[in-house]
Amino acid sequence: MPRTTDGDGTPVPQRLLAAATRLFAERGYDRTSVQEIVEAAGVTKGALYHYFGSKDDLLHEVYARVLRLQQERLDAFAGGDAPVERRLREAAADVVVTTIDNLDDASIFFRSMHHLSPEKNKQVRAERRRYHERFRALIEEGQKAGVFSTDTPADLVVDYHFGSIHHLSTWYRPDGPLTPQQLADQLADLLLRALRP
Amino acid sequence: MPRTTDGDGTPVPQRLLAAATRLFAERGYDRTSVQEIVEAAGVTKGALYHYFGSKDDLLHEVYARVLRLQQERLDAFAGGDAPVERRLREAAADVVVTTIDNLDDASIFFRSMHHLSPEKNKQVRAERRRYHERFRALIEEGQKAGVFSTDTPADLVVDYHFGSIHHLSTWYRPDGPLTPQQLADQLADLLLRALRP
DNA sequence: GACGACATACCGACTGGTTAGTCTGCTGAG
């Protein structure tokens, strides 16, 4: 196996993914040429098409990564044994923090999903639905227990909350007055306050 | 002046805008060729470049139209003399209904803004800021009057609410169980409940 | 009320530039 790492230590496929993520977020999927990606990664097209089937595949990988990460974290928070308000609050805040930590992925997510091929799009949607469903179950649990208001259907609450989060990349300013954690707490607060009976 | 309406009754520039709006929302700005737009509008490139300076101009027009509409409506609601909770609730619900009425515009808005030329982008952002500012002022008015909680900064509340609204085009289903007005009322309720002291 | 001058509205072939993906072949490790 000849050098897979070239100059720096990271293997080529990861370098390509990182470059693609940054560029997709910066200029959008269609405005980013394959040529630019391989240059940013310090390789050539041969390398890219050796590891990935198409430009589309690259985009799909970005999604797969972020979905996997978020699902894992949500499961961890939701599955605890603290009271349901606490679990929901922590899960809601955590997704804000991790979204800010990966703002590039977030902005790609909400701007470029429709660029995926139909099948891949379907697959991503299915995984996302699973994620939302887990979140919704948490809210319904609280509603059944009587600690959350039942005035609004749980799935609406979920869509409301995640709408804002997916838009974080539009309005979040790293140089703003709040740290990511503070912002996350504020948003979780808003959600919990909206759910008070 | 030769026939400006051709077969149907609408003038060519409006036909072009309508076709562009639909196609941009459907496949995205970059995936829509000028050729497709003119074909959908039943004219040719000559006509398009007669009325618009560039493809970019077309996109900008879409934004200008929706911004104008929303600003007008917000001003009307916010400027009334009902109590502030009532004005905020109605404004918050109205923007949901008009967004649903123009879902194409909404999805273009949140996916394609970065395709605008830098100056036009700046212009659109400035107008949008004005809009948000007006909305924020309404919330601050209520906070000063003591009817809204001051736990969350008003601008955060605005971003939270509009994040969801800009995402409506992603999760709203016309065949869902709620009418647009019902959905709007629910979301306005969520906002108002989150603002309870 | 005819006639020319000018403007507006539009047509469609063409150009220069870009792009995703292919393919042949080189290189070095095992």
Added chain:
DNA sequence: CTCAGCAGACTAACCAGTCGGTATGTCGTC
């Protein structure tokens, strides 16, 4: 010797915008 790992020239397709041309209307003039 072999084959994964890559290089980079090449191709076929596409696309925004241009431009010379035509048809249809308006306006001033006599």
